[in-house]
Amino acid sequence: xxxxxxxxxxxxxWGLVIPVIVGIVVVAFPAILRPALDSxxxxxxxxxxxxxxxxxxxxxxxxxxxxLMVVLGVPLFIGLNWSKWAGGACGFVTGxxxxxxxxxxxxxxxLNTYVSTATDLEGLKTFLAQGVPNLYRDPSFIGDYIxxxxxxGFIAGALNNKSFHFKRKLAASLTAALTVGxxxxxxxxxxxxxxWMTRNDPGFALFTALLPMIILGIVVPIISxxxxxxxxxxx
Numbered sequence: 001x002x003x004x005x006x007x008x009x010x011x012x013x014w015g016l017v018i019p020v021i022v023g024i025v026v027v028a029f030p031a032i033l034r035p036a037l038d039s040x041x042x043x044x045x046x047x048x049x050x051x052x053x054x055x056x057x058x059x060x061x062x063x064x065x066x067x068l069m070v071v072l073g074v075p076l077f078i079g080l081n082w083s084k085w086a087g088g089a090c091g092f093v094t095g096x097x098x099x100x101x102x103x104x105x106x107x108x109x110x111l112n113t114y115v116s117t118a119t120d121l122e123g124l125k126t127f128l129a130q131g132v133p134n135l136y137r138d139p140s141f142i143g144d145y146i147x148x149x150x151x152x153g154f155i156a157g158a159l160n161n162k163s164f165h166f167k168r169k170l171a172a173s174l175t176a177a178l179t180v181g182x183x184x185x186x187x188x189x190x191x192x193x194x195x196w197m198t199r200n201d202p203g204f205a206l207f208t209a210l211l212p213m214i215i216l217g218i219v220v221p222i223i224s225x226x227x228x229x230x231x232x233x234x235x
Contacts, residue, residue, distance in 0.1 A: 075153030087153025095149025140192035169221035177217030
């Protein structure tokens with residue numbers, strides 16, 4: 001086994017500088033960008049929508065949407081470059097981590113929102129007596145994050161089957177991504193605790209579910225093909 005060469009500037013760039021920058025950007029999205037976007041595009045009342053900016057959906061896209069694309073993009077990449085089993089296993093790890101974090105965030109957000117807007121003390125006591133809403137048992141949360149991340153990595157890996165051909169990577173990636181997009185939309189429309197939000201405007205809900213998946217399904221195979229070496233349009 002040969003000893004690797006000395007560390008180069010290129011190695012430091014890709015092995016240290018860029019990972020640190022990516023880590024800072026990921027943390028900056030919820031810590032800095034979310035408060036700024038909320039001030040520019042007020043989300044309004046979470047129950048009635050009163051006072052909400054017509055562009056409030058941009059906040060969701062650039063925060064939750066961005067993080068979800070990372071959560072699903074990593075197993076998709078691993079599935080294309082390694083195997084269906086590696087993609088599925090990676091999806092279980094990333095999906096579970098995001099499920100735990102996002103469920104906990106939304107539980108506290110729901111509780112804080114209700115407490116801050118409640119004007120009836122008896123109503124507040126009744127709400128608290130019923131218990132804090134447990135989103136850890138929301139089937140759509142489990143499906144949207146854990147199951148979806150497993151599926152996208154496994155399906156992409158199975159269809160690509162370790163191929164280096166870009167067209168096959170692209171077809172496998174888009175198929176996996178669109179499958180997951182339709183899967184999450186159906187869950188959000190049927191079994192979700194907040195399914196009424198999807199049913200109010202199913203067309204827009206389907207659009208927001210599929211658009212990021214289409215983007216993900218195109219971008220990830222390009223990254224996969226480039227990092228695998230060789231030209232993008234390999235025959």
